[in-house]
Amino acid sequence: MVSGPSVVVIGGGWAGLTAAVAAARAGWRVTLLEASRHWGGRARRQFLSDSRGERLALDNGQHILIGAYGATLGLLEQLGVPWQRQLQRLPLALPRPDGSGLVPPGWAAHLPAPLTLVATLLTARGWGVRERAAALSRAARWMAQGFACRPQATVADLARGLPARVVADLIEPLAVAALNTPLHMACGATFLRVLRDALRAPAPAGLSPSDLLLPRNDLGALLPDAATAWLQAQGAALRLGLRAVALARCGAHWRIQLDDGAALYTDAIVLATPALQAARLASTWAEDPACPATQADALRAWAACASALAHIPIATVYARAARGWRWRWPLPLLALPCDPERAPAQFVFHRCGGNEENGALLAAVVSSPAPQWNGRRAGLAAAVTQQLAAALACPGVQVLATVVERRATFACTPGLQRPPAWLADGLLAAGDYVQGPYPATLEGAVRSGLAAADILRRLPWPQPTVQHSATDGQRHR
Ligand SMILES: Cc1cc2nc3c(=O)[nH]c(=O)nc-3n(C[C@H](O)[C@H](O)[C@H](O)COP(=O)(O)OP(=O)(O)OC[C@H]3O[C@@H](n4cnc5c(N)ncnc54)[C@H](O)[C@@H]3O)c2cc1C
Structure with a gap:
């Protein structure tokens, strides 16, 4: 039976599920709240x-x-998800319906990722010598520069001077897939970081970091089903259809007001909602007259940064x-x-x-x-x-x-300010938008959940205390 301190994770998307699993593994008594009727958030069945x-x-x-999503694949492995069967492995390819586009030749399948990319560019169908030479020399330049660029550069800046066909067949689809942001707005540094990881990050045995991994079943069958089953088996409390509406400090604990009138008391909170909802929740405590002025200022600054994201x-x-x-x-x-x-x-x-x-x-x-x-x-x-x-x-x-x-x-734009994971003592955030190296992706969400649990692990271990208010005791027993 787990008897550690308590944490309530608010939000059951991939970040919240990850934070809940990692906190439970570290001995925290976990309650996971999800406002909607399903687990998985923006990646759900x-x-x-x-x-x-x-x-x-x-x-x-x-x-x-992709194969470079090490945190996500590691989590699936820990939960016993047979991800090798659930994910269809494909080479990094961007084929067009007419047979043109980028597909690595069969003979390059077992080469290291950078050489596979070279082979793909050399054999791209529909490209002439000019396109091949320009794409190869630009890729070589990015590698030589350690996949770094000016912080203010957009992907359009990185692609300047490349033939239109190279931009249309290679740069644009990669940037859309990785950053979901139009080229003229997309952050060049993040684009290069994802490209670097896809070429160089370690990948599980049998995978290349650049491999594309397509779920064979729905997304619920990938992480949410396994994570919630595992959490349940550990004695975690899983609450669907319950929305957190306000936070307050109550002595040594946090109090979470729920939309059904009940409240939860806990040692720590991980806000794993989308940015805007996390900002609103943080503001409820910042605007509470009982909130100390310095903490209120810090929370307002955090909320302003989170709400400014487009x-x-x-x-x-x-x-x-x-x-x-x-x-x-x-x-x-x-x-x-x-x-x-x-x-x-x-x-x-x-x-x-x-x-x-x-x-x-x-x-x-x-x-x-x-x-x-x-x-x-x-x-x-x-x-x-x-x-x-x-x-x-x-x-x-x-x-x-x-x-x-x-x-x-x-919108993953150059120089973007993303809020940090730490808001106040025992109040943390996880989510794809929290400071981190990745754009808004499953890997970014999972990494943020792990990072929040890591901060929890380093907090001084408080006494176990989860209590339920009178209404909560009646409603959520
Ligand atoms: C259509 C689409 C395609 C995508 N394609 C890709 C892709 O190909 N590859 C990739 O890596 N990423 C992709 N993404 C991005 C990826 O899905 C997200 O980055 C990731 O799911 C975000 O997870 P999260 O846990 O940070 O947030 P969310 O999934 O948004 O989870 C937050 C949860 O908090 C809950 N919540 C909100 N307010 C409250 C409250 N007050 N109380 C309780 N619960 C609350 C919400 O209901 C939600 O379930 C795509 C996203 C979309 C929408």
Whole structure:
């Protein structure tokens, strides 16, 4: 039976799940609160039905991991998730539907990641000598500079002078996939850091850091199911559908006011909500007359930094191809020729799952949709359908759902100020937006959860104290 100090993790996305698991492993008694009815946050299972009544376990958006996501893969390993089976391993490739684009040749499959990249650039279909030479010399320059650049450089600055085809086939899809931020706004230093890790970071045996890892099942089956089952087995309290609305210091403890009128008392809190909600929660204590002035100032500064982050949407159009149409490309993803106004999807994925006899399942991703699509889900889906019909020779596509995540990721811009993990004694933050080397990604979220638990581990060990208020005792026993 765990008898350590108590921590309440507020938010059950990948950062909160990670913080909860890591804190429980360190001996903390964990309560995990999630405001919605599902675990996983922005990377969660979502059920959809097609017109034939088939129920499909899909996601709130197509996700992709890479071999360099060491913290995420390590966590899955610890939880006993058979990730080698659950993730489909692909080489780093950006193929186009017409056969052009970037695909490493078969003979390069077992080379170290930097040499595979060289082979890919040398053999890119549709590129001439000028494109190959320019791409290779730019990659060599970035490597020689240790993948560092001016802090204020954008990805567009890094790509200046490269042939348009190299930007369209290589730089743009990589920046969209990694940073979800348009090139002219995207942070060059973060882009190079992700590229460096994809080429040089250690990867688990049998993987290259640059490998793309596509979930074979829904995202719930990857981390949230395993993490919540593990936490339950450790005696952690898991609360779905409960929202934290205010924080206050109460003697030696923290008090968390919940939206059902109850309250929780705990030694420590990890705020693992998105940035804006974390800022609001931190402000409730900062504006409490009982909050000491210096702490209130620090919390206000933290909240201002978190609320200043801009966010970028991602839309995913799930669709069924007509019966009889077959996906004919060797890899299950394609980079699409796109135009924000008429052909807005940058990628299309051939999704596993579902009965292929009912038609191949497709997920088309629109990163940062143009403003004209705001509030026009049906129009966006129609444009993507037409785009797929033209690019894949795939007429008669039936749209299953268009999922728009308005605040999918923070805009990863140069010189961005991100708030730190530490807010006050026993009050920490975890989330993809918290200071760290990664853009808004699963790996960034997992790393932040581990970092918060690491800070908890270094706190002086308080007496075990979780108590429930009278209402809480009645409502949450
Ligand atoms: C469509 C889409 C595609 C993406 N593609 C990729 C990809 O390919 N690769 C990649 O690595 N990353 C991708 N990302 C980014 C990745 O999903 C996020 O970086 C990551 O999931 C963020 O996790 P988090 O735990 O920090 O935040 P969240 O997932 O937002 O979790 C926060 C949780 O807090 C809960 N909450 C909020 N307020 C309260 C409250 N007051 N009380 C209790 N609970 C509360 C929320 O309901 C939520 O569940 C994508 C994101 C989206 C949306």
